[in-house]
Amino acid sequence: MKQFFKFVLATIVGLIITSVILFFVLIGIIVSAATSKPASVASNSILTITIDHPISERTPKNPFAGINFWGFNNKSIGLDDILENIKRAKTDNNIRGIFLNQSYMLSGQATTEEIRKALIDFKKSGKFVVAYGEIYTQSFYYLASVADKVYLNPKGIFDFGGFDSQITFLKGTLDKLGVEAQIIKVGTYKSAVEPFVLTKMSDANREQVTSYLGSLYDYFINNISISRNIPTDTLRDVANNLRVQYPEDALKYRLVDGLKYKDEVLDLLKDRIGVQHKKDLSSVDIEDYTKGDDDRADKTSGLQNIAVIYASGDIGGGDGDDNAIGSEKLSAALRKVRMDDKVKAVVLRVNSPGGSSLASAVIWREVVLTKKVKPVIVSMGDYAASGGYYISCAADSIIAEPNTITGSIGIFAILPNMQKLFNDKLGVTFDGVKTGKFSDLGNISRPLTPEERTILQTQVNRGYDEFTQAVAEGRHKTQVYVNSIGQGRVWTGTQALKIGLVDRLGNINDAIESAAKKANLKDYKLVSYPEQKGIFSKLGSSMSEDVKANMIKKELGENYSYYEQIKSLQSMMRTPQARLAYQVNIK
CATH class of the missing domain: 3.90.226.10 (2-enoyl-CoA Hydratase; Chain A, domain 1)
Structure with a gap:
């Protein structure tokens, strides 16, 4: 019994010590977040945009943003600040250009469209936009296609095979569980209920998905055609026949401007702004480039x-x-x-x-x-x-x-x-x-x-x-x-x-x-x-x-x-x- 109480006491003491330590760590995080200031931007800098997370409409007021602690790592930025920061960079004399670094664009097409239009407007200032990726998803390539130069890693992946929309059907699972989804609805095309009562798309749903997916794809192809000066028929042929399977294929069909490793692209950026290769490139992440006007x-x-x-x-x-x-x-x-x-x-x-x-x-x-x-x-x-x-x-x-x-x-x-x-x-x-x-x-x-x-x-x-x-x-x-x-x-x-x-x-x-x-x-x-x-x-x-x-x-x-x-x-x-x-x- 004495040994039991010893272990209990040790456990309680351990919990108290851990709680005290975590309390002070938490206070430090809060103070750091509350007192953090926008990053200062040196002259002759490049604004770096890396989007590897879903984009919310507004940058969240998150006390743990930018802190990699207990699974947070929430250095995220909302669409509002992305657009505002690109607009601000257009007239900021310290920003020479924008570097679109490898991104996955996990948000919807309209969000990507808003950022794409902001980049097109940014280029009206005469400043450059350069894109680089080890992996180009179709959404990221759509964004990157407005860049002055688009570079792909020589060992990279370039996805350009067209759009698809897939629905997960749960009827088979519900049947195995003995659950019947009783549906009451209005609307021939109201297909939200289909996953629970069917095992494949209805004819009406297939009709509407074919229609709107085709509309999305037409817009996607037409805008890339304009940005890259490639005929739409050529782009459709490349996608339909999956002619881009290796990085060299993307270069062959002029979808990218060069096959470069990251260090080579960084050297090209240094050349653009007149920095020696042996010196560091001055850059600021778009998440940090915000709220710079104190007045x-x-x-x-x-x-x-x-x-x-x-x-x-x-x-x-x-x-x-x-x-x-x-x-x-x-x-x-x-x-x-x-x-x-x-x-x-x-x-x-x-x-x-x-x-x-x-x-x-x-x-x-x-x-x-x-x-x-x-x-x-x-x-x-x-x-x-x-x-x-x-x-x-x-x-x-x-x-x-x-x-x-x-x-x-x-x-x-x-x-x-x-x-x-x-x-x-x-x-x-x-x-x-x-x-x-x-x-x-x-x-x-x-x-x-x-x-x-x-x-x-x-x-x-x-x-x-x-x-x-x-x-x-x-x-x-x-x-x-x-x-x-x-x-x-x-x-x-x-x-x-x-x-x-x-x-x-x-x-x-x-x-x-x-x-x-x-x-x-x-x-x-x-x-x-x-x-x-x-x-x-x-x-x-x-x-x-x-x-x-x-x-x-x-x-x-x-x-x-x-x-x-x-x-x-x-x-x-x-x-x-x-x-x-x-x-x-x-x-």
Whole structure:
């Protein structure tokens, strides 16, 4: 017994010492993050852009950003700061050019498009852009194709074989588990439910995917053709016949300008800015090149405001976070800017595949009310589909990128019947008492009755009717017409412009300029909403969630998207959904 207490005491002492050490380490991290300043930029420098992580709409206020500790390593930057930093570098006399270092571009096509356009604008200054990669994914090559020079490692990999969109079907797994997905939906093309009831794509879904994937690919090929001065027919032939299998092939077909090792590219960069090869290249990472104007607040004080409200991620109730839209928090942000006399116009930045139809309708209502008192312009990112389109449709004007995924106007609900799993697989049975005929409507331990299914179908039909009516009113169309282009069908931004779902093609800066023009503002200040949590308010949740997310991402790699899909099933089972079926991943 004495030995037992000795071990217990030693363990307790060890835990106390470890906790004290970790406490001081944590304090050091917080102080370091709170007191960190933007990197100073030496003259004759190069701005280095390496994008090897998914790009969020806004740079998160993360106290552990840039610190490789306990699985964090979160030196990430949002699209807002990427665009702002490229714009700033254009007129910064200390920046001579941009180096696009090997990147994977894990975000959507519209995000890549925004950065690509910023680089094209940067080149108007006469400064250079040079790209290098050991591996060129098609998304990274699309970005890099605007560079003055594109270099590939002599032993590298160059992927240029065309686009594909793949859906994971779970029906076989559900059958083995004894789970039936009971589907209630509206919309021939509303294919979000297909993975649970089919083993392959329906004809309608194959039709729409073929259509929008073709639209995305046309835009991709046409822009590379312009940047690289290669005929589109040649590019299609190269891709269709996989003529680029080795680095020499990419050079042969003029997709790259040279096969160089990293050290050779760095020497070429030194030559461009007049630095001797034996000296170090002066460069600054785009994550560090930020918030350099200390007196910016003074310059913009007293100006009228344009509010940029970010709506990013799945739509649900509650507060949400930087990667999920909470109807409560977003609605509060809309009410706040609506009642703020200094805010003269609103840009609603939507990057969402949708989610809860109820939460979408709640946000839509706030957009309608805000539009009555000040201009509301929507800027669409990678996705503004289903519920993402619902919250957009009431705006004065909608601006999308050509490769934005939008539309998908439809509603569905999924209710699992797990009777076979409980009874046959697990040997679990249920019994009980109810006071009304429908008291246990939605019980997952048994199948729906025909009468219950009729009730739920009526509710979903009503939700679709309200959705199409909202779109018809916002877009000044008839509900019959909206239904004809609705039915859950997915469109690209280019296609959506032709059928009247969006007003013009452009990026977030175009939306801001449009908002300023509509509000008759020449000088203005941008303010962002919803307010991001600060260091101390985020500390507890940020620590656990970031560690967990980073560990899962590291373990699953490219398969992380499948994990997210399965995780989203929990919310799909609760309420009617206005949601896109899948993500479009371009290699």
